Amino acid sequence: MVKILNVHNLEKSYFSGSKKLNILKDISFSVKAQDTFAIVGPSGSGKTTLLGLCAGLDQPDSGIIELCNIETTSLTEDERAQLRNQKVGFIFQDFQLLPTLTALENVAVPLELQGDKQASKKATTLLEKVGLAKRLSHYPSQLSGGEQQRVALARAFSNSPTILFADEPTGNLDAETGDKVIQLLFDLNKELGTTLVIVTHDIELAKKTNHILKLKGGRIVEDTKLA
Template sequence: MVKILNVKNLEKTYFSGSKSLNILKDISFSVEAQETFAIVGPSGSGKTTLLGLCAGLDRPNSGVLELCGTDISKLSEDQRAKLRNEKVGFIFQDFQLLPTLTALENVAVPLELQGDKKAIVNATSLLEKVGLGNRLDHYPSQLSGGEQQRVALARAFSNKPDILFADEPTGNLDTETGDKVINLLFDLNKEIGTTLVIVTHNIELAQKTNHILKLKGGSVVENIKLT
């Protein structure tokens, strides 16, 4: 299988004055195309930092990080932004919807910015798939947490990304709502053929994936392929 994400000897250290904090230490792993992959570990283990590096939102201090066949550690910020726009989707714990836009607009605007002439039609179709066909004109403040995350799901899949990064996608949801969102996430992922990388504290969620990477203290302590 093709490796869509390849990480070798990754290090991330933050500096403050004369002090340094080594967040990630010699991290190596790879993710195959269309794999579902979970990054787990206790709070402070470096999960979210690692996700941000893999998605090109931040730079490592050293190591190789290949995303969609490109060594992103060597790209400029503009080049990384272009790669993210074309190849990458995101889902965040706090939804990150634009409060002044309706559900439909939150999904359609990114498509319009990419020149999609059927942005409204395609956004409507995605929202119908996540069960929000009757909530198109509602603003985020008029939607429940679960509904907001379903809008975020539709938006994340709107550009049919090669890889989607989800950071604690059920962290702000109750168990029942979270389960519904996860089922939708996996269903859409399978339908579109995206690679899914999830950071989660939820072991049950992690066990739904093909592959689990466990961090502790900024280091890999387990790398288990389940299927």
């Protein structure tokens, strides 16, 4: 199976005043195409930092990241942004919807910016898939948390990403709503043949994936394939 994400000997640190904080140390792993992959660990273990590096939102101090067979660590910021637009989808804990746009517009606008003439039609189809056919013209403030995250799901899949990164996707949802959103996420992922990488502190959610990577203190302490 083709590897969509390869990470080799990743290191990342930040300075807090004059003190150097080592966030990630000697991280290496790979994710296969159409795999479901969870990154777990306690708060402060480096999960979100690792996700940002893998997605090309930030650069490591050292090490190599290959995303969709492209070494992102040698790209400029603009080149990484172009790769994300073409290959990557995102889902965040806080939804990150534009409050002045309707549900339909929130999903369609990224497609319109790419010049897609079918943007509105594709957005409508995706919102129907996540059960929001009757909420297309509603603004985020008129939607529940679960509905907002479903809009975010539709938007994440709108550019038919090769890989989708989800950072604590149920963090702001109650358990029942979170379960429904996760089921939708996995169903869409399977239907569209996407590769899914989830950062979560929820072990039960992680167990739904094929592969779990556990971090502690910025290091890998477990690398478990479940399927």
